[in-house]
Amino acid sequence: MTLRTSSPASSAQRVKGAGRRVRRGRRSRYRLAPFIFTVATAVLFGLFFLWPGVLGLSYSLTDFRGWGDSEFVGLSNYGDLFGDSEFYQSLGRTLLYALFAVPVGYCLALAMAVALTAQRARGKTAARIIFFVPWLVSPIVAGVIWRWMFGESFGFVNYIIRLLGGDAVPWATNADLSLFVAVLASAWGGAAFNMLLFIAAISNVPKSYYEAAELDGANGWQRFWYITLPGIAPTSVLVILLSSLTAMKEFAMIQALNGGGPGTQNRLIVQYIYETGFERSLIGYASAASMILLVILMIIAIIQLRISKRKNAW
Structure with missing residues (x-):
């Protein structure tokens, strides 16, 4: 009986071949995973964003009321909308709300971040948890909480004012x-x-900038104005953009807080769309208002992105 022994060269070839197969398998998996994630993202985007947008646009060209057959009316919904004083009132109140809510929210968030990143600050972990709790609260719950706080006859704020000898606000x-x-x-x-x-x-702003400024005699405000703000400019643009879009689409918190009141004086544009579509059953008319809101949001985003690009170019 003869024993066959493999030569070192053949063993090395088999090892190399196995290594090539393993590498090819890994490359195929690495190529397949991004493809799967991309397809899944595209499907979800089309299902939950693109298709509702197309459906809303088609409804805006009809007199659909939520049931029965609908008739194509072309641009008549848009024509009626541009002559609707309630639409302009809601849109104007929404712009006014965003004009104040965005700067106040920006300043508050930035002040909290600066305080928590200060070198001499104590209790940063506990403060971050406390500051982050409001974001975990549902907008409806937040609206109810603030409604209780600022109620005229039962609110906590007016209770404190009365204790101090003042009149209810x-x-x-x-x-x-x-x-x-x-x-x-x-x-x-x-x-x-x-x-x-x-x-x-x-945290991404180089510490050497602050050290050099401190050696030059710059105080805390000067370091914040000339180093921190320019260093976080891209993030500032992102925060302003997201806050603007959120303010223009605000609904749940306002609905729970004051319901657009008193009366309809603080009815925002999304509340107007909701009431028109679901309470008055004018789905086509409400869809036309939604399309106009979409255009306004796109204009806001484009303007802010162009401003950001110009600042980066400077």
């Missing part, structure tokens, strides 16, 4: 004061997420 019956409370509630609820973005951006 008409938080709910005065349109401007009611909008003021909504701005505070919005800033309180959204500041936590923006705070995390600012903390990450401030």
